Amino acid sequence: MTVASVSVLLAAFMTLNVIWGFPWNGMMGACMALLVVGLAINRIMCPRLKLSIALPRSAVAGQPFSVNVHLTNVRKLPALNLRVGWHREGVRDIYPKRNAMSWDASEPVSLDLLRSGDQMQWHGAMRFHARGIHDLPDFQVASTFPFHLFYCRKGVSTETQIAITPAPASDDDDPTSRAMLAAIGDWSQKLVAGAPVEYVGNREYEVGVPVRRWDFASWARLGRPIVREYQSPSIQTVTLIVDTSQRDGDERSTSRGAARQQRREAEEWFERLMSISATAIAEITHRRVQLNLCVTDQPVVDRPMRGGASSSEGAESMLVRLAAAQPVDPVVGEARILEAIQSSRSQPTLIFSMFDLGDQDRTSLANTLPGHVTYMTIRAPRPSERWESTGESDER
Incomplete structure (x- = not known):
């Protein structure tokens, strides 16, 4: 259940009983019926999306990189009240230090309606903190239809790896x-600097062509300007x-x-x-x-x-x-x-x-x-x- 739905149900329950004096049995039955029907609809309308990812081959440790995720609704039913992203929605970590993640990503995005066969795109950034060959985590899809009473969460396997290369050393380190x-x-x-320059022969001087060295002996013998030709290493x-x-x-x-x-x-x-x-x-x-x-x-x-x-x-x-x-x-x-x-x-x-x-x-x-x-x-x-x-x- 979502936090908002629990708060609304408790407020309505106490208000109807304390202020208006409605009987407990009737209110309990109405609330339970609402929850059961909402849970059934939530599970029936749970989305099933096909995923494709576009990302670079490698990224530097600690630096964000761009990720494009394309999601296609493969069910005949529409997907309603969606939240998609890498982070799980509505889950509070009891042991944050023990379950600290080695990655971070942009916030999830919301979508009210995704019709059957339609496609949506999630574009954001992701970052891994440690060097290595990392598996991308499951892409999280959550639906709160109807009335935001329950979460229907699904992790879509990415089956994708990315190489996180070491961060280059900096002059500011120490x-x-x-x-x-x-x-x-x-x-x-x-x-x-120590690479040798190779001499490849002589040629006659051409106007406008840079000269590295003149060959005066050949010039005097042939009677026309001759230059020595060198080849770059x-x-x-x-x-x-x-x-x-x-x-x-x-x-x-x-x-x-x-x-x-x-x-x-x-x-x-x-x-x-x-x-x-x-x-x-x-x-x-x-x-x-x-x-x-x-x-x-x-x-x-x-x-x-x-x-x-x-x-x-x-x-x-x-x-x-x-x-x-x-x-x-x-x-x-x-x-x-x-x-x-x-x-x-x-x-x-x-x-x-x-x-x-x-x-x-x-x-x-x-x-x-x-x-x-x-x-x-x-x-x-x-x-x-x-x-x-x-x-x-x-x-x-």
Whole structure:
């Protein structure tokens, strides 16, 4: 029952009995008959809607994205007094902290009448607070016909997923974050600045065409102006390896509260790695450099060569892979790092890891790290700072 209907029924019941002196039996019978008839009509007229959703492939954690929901009445009866949206109408959560949702959406909308076969559209925004591959919740449809006495609620299954990518790290996070972002920017800048310019031959000077360098020896020999022709460097390919290796905490020797705190810190540390990786993808692809991403919880894919360079996936596809990333055993992570380095074909390679290069689980990697690989370590968070990393790179 709705709050308004209960209030009206109680007010009418008390008014008729106290002021007008109507007998209790008659009023009780009339009220019960009204409720029974209203409930029966409400269930008979309960709507059945067909749903289709249009939404982006991915969205950034904590940022809203647009959702379009198309609803079609598939019953022969019209749907009356509708409220449609993601939130359940007329339900109060008894345990709000325990049942806190990982998403938020625009408010439901009302519709008085939806005839058989007609279609309506719900357009609004939705937001997920955590990174990952999320299932969209059931779309809620509620009808209060007749007289707003009862709710007839139905959750329409969406059967749709969306990839929530990590939020990029910001310069406003903390000083250590700024140092790490500066290190990534310097590394990518040196990479582009150090690209060679290839000499391809000579040509005769043409009026209005810019000249990079004159060939005076050929000019003197041929008697006409000759210029040296250079070719812009081809797009360079970079490999980014995101090491998701993480040790499992020993919860048996600690209290429940301490174990919960350890899990929270481990999750923050891992999300820190994902944010830094998302920032690196944006920074490198912004400089028009082809990027190959390797995440150690996923098999290493050897991409084919096209025109002398390996084919590269789009930035959104790489961010979706980060959205699906999960911690992996350190032994598996090291093996996949070595495999990715071997398949990179001496391309410039950048590694992000939560392990120091001198860690016992990275001994084999430290002994065989090539010169074209840059290793950056993300440090564990400290109580004084939400996120902590050294911002230093180990180049071998």
